[in-house]
Amino acid sequence: MTLKIYWKGIQTMNKQIVKIENLNVKIGRKKILDNVHIQFQKGESVVIAGRNGAGKSTFLRCLAKVILPDQGSIVYSAEVTPEKIGFISDRISLFENFTLKQGIDFHTSVFHLEDFDYTLINQLKLDLNQKIKGLSVGERTLYHLSLLLSQKPEILLIDEIIHTIDPYLREQFLEAIIDLMDRCQTTVIMINHTFSEIEKIPERVLVMEEGQFVLDEKMETLGEKIKRIELKEDLSEEIPCIFKRESSFHKEYFIYPFKEELKKAFPYEFKDLSLNEIIKAFVGGQYAKKRNQ
Amino acid sequence: MFRFNIDFSSPVPIYQQVIQAVKFEILSGRLNHGDQLPPIRELAKILKLNPNTVAKAYYNLEEEGFTQSKRGSGNWVNFKKAKLDRLRKGMIEDDLRGFLDRALSLGASFDDIKNLLERYSNNE
Numbered sequence: 163m164t165l166k167i168y169w170k171g172i173q174t175m176n177k178q179i180v181k182i183e184n185l186n187v188k189i190g191r192k193k194i195l196d197n198v199h200i201q202f203q204k205g206e207s208v209v210i211a212g213r214n215g216a217g218k219s220t221f222l223r224c225l226a227k228v229i230l231p232d233q234g235s236i237v238y239s240a241e242v243t244p245e246k247i248g249f250i251s252d253r254i255s256l257f258e259n260f261t262l263k264q265g266i267d268f269h270t271s272v273f274h275l276e277d278f279d280y281t282l283i284n285q286l287k288l289d290l291n292q293k294i295k296g297l298s299v300g301e302r303t304l305y306h307l308s309l310l311l312s313q314k315p316e317i318l319l320i321d322e323i324i325h326t327i328d329p330y331l332r333e334q335f336l337e338a339i340i341d342l343m344d345r346c347q348t349t350v351i352m353i354n355h356t357f358s359e360i361e362k363i364p365e366r367v368l369v370m371e372e373g374q375f376v377l378d379e380k381m382e383t384l385g386e387k388i389k390r391i392e393l394k395e396d397l398s399e400e401i402p403c404i405f406k407r408e409s410s411f412h413k414e415y416f417i418y419p420f421k422e423e424l425k426k427a428f429p430y431e432f433k434d435l436s437l438n439e440i441i442k443a444f445v446g447g448q449y450a451k452k453r454n455q
Numbered sequence: 456m457f458r459f460n461i462d463f464s465s466p467v468p469i470y471q472q473v474i475q476a477v478k479f480e481i482l483s484g485r486l487n488h489g490d491q492l493p494p495i496r497e498l499a500k501i502l503k504l505n506p507n508t509v510a511k512a513y514y515n516l517e518e519e520g521f522t523q524s525k526r527g528s529g530n531w532v533n534f535k536k537a538k539l540d541r542l543r544k545g546m547i548e549d550d551l552r553g554f555l556d557r558a559l560s561l562g563a564s565f566d567d568i569k570n571l572l573e574r575y576s577n578n579e
Contacts, residue, residue, distance in 0.1 A: 205507075207505055333503075336500075337503075340504075341496060343505065344499060345496070359503065360503075361463050362502075362504045362508065365507065
């Protein structure tokens, strides 16, 4: 790939792929998604984090058109026809009684695909004549992924599955996704709780809380906006702190939004955080807020 | 095929780390004038990075005059000798600054460090 294509990639990235407005989902009387407004660009890779029960999965399922919202709109750009939306979750049921081969044949005929890429399946050494229900959770995920990859999706939605697969398959999984991102400029939106493996893939980080996005930042700038201070005494109230951890001999404060002026005004040492710690601080902050209510 | 070490916990942006790593490969002679860099997709897969990150690093390397992209055939190492000397000096200076910060915070004086350097240069 030449850099010219890279610049073409950058240009297409400013093209919107989906626009979500006023999205509301209720289950019973409980609001799961509360007036969500957000847009995603072509080729973007996004990670969504948040507390359990914050509404992340429901949001992704709306995008995948698995559930219909009570209110609001999800408008995809014209090239995103239904077969260009890929959705992987450990809750999806495949045709369990089919053999792998039957599943692939069915998939390719329904979506009118000309060929099927067996690379992943071959890497796993899967027997094509076994039934889908005989696959392990991780194998199922990779099998499902290879079905989706053959559709060359414009958008790939991944609901918390990395932890279900073993380290070797994780690598295969990530490589397949990186390959797809580069080849097809696919938009990837994933929900995750652990970040050590995928840390360097997302370009944009979202945190969801009570059905709304409370954080929407570019990866590149997020690190500059959140810092950590370790202290023995209490933190000045002029510093915006989203989360603190205390033990008997030291206190830890997570600062957001951080500004350079703070460095001049206070003698503290402002430390950088990894993505994992950043997310933990935000999620922990949400729990703390909840307790105080 | 070389394998870079990317420090995920470092605050240095990843594309900068890739740039540094390629420069280091060039300085240490493992990459020579006229060698091909790994294709963006391959390097992204090896390092588990976003392909855009690698592309950004390659673009910057080209801007800085260390590589050249040829249409359809990838990125090639391409530099002038003088540039290399300047780069070597810069990198050593950066490392030295880090070392001095640490040594001084451990309580060493400049004289201690000078003595140490002399001992090393006398092959002790």
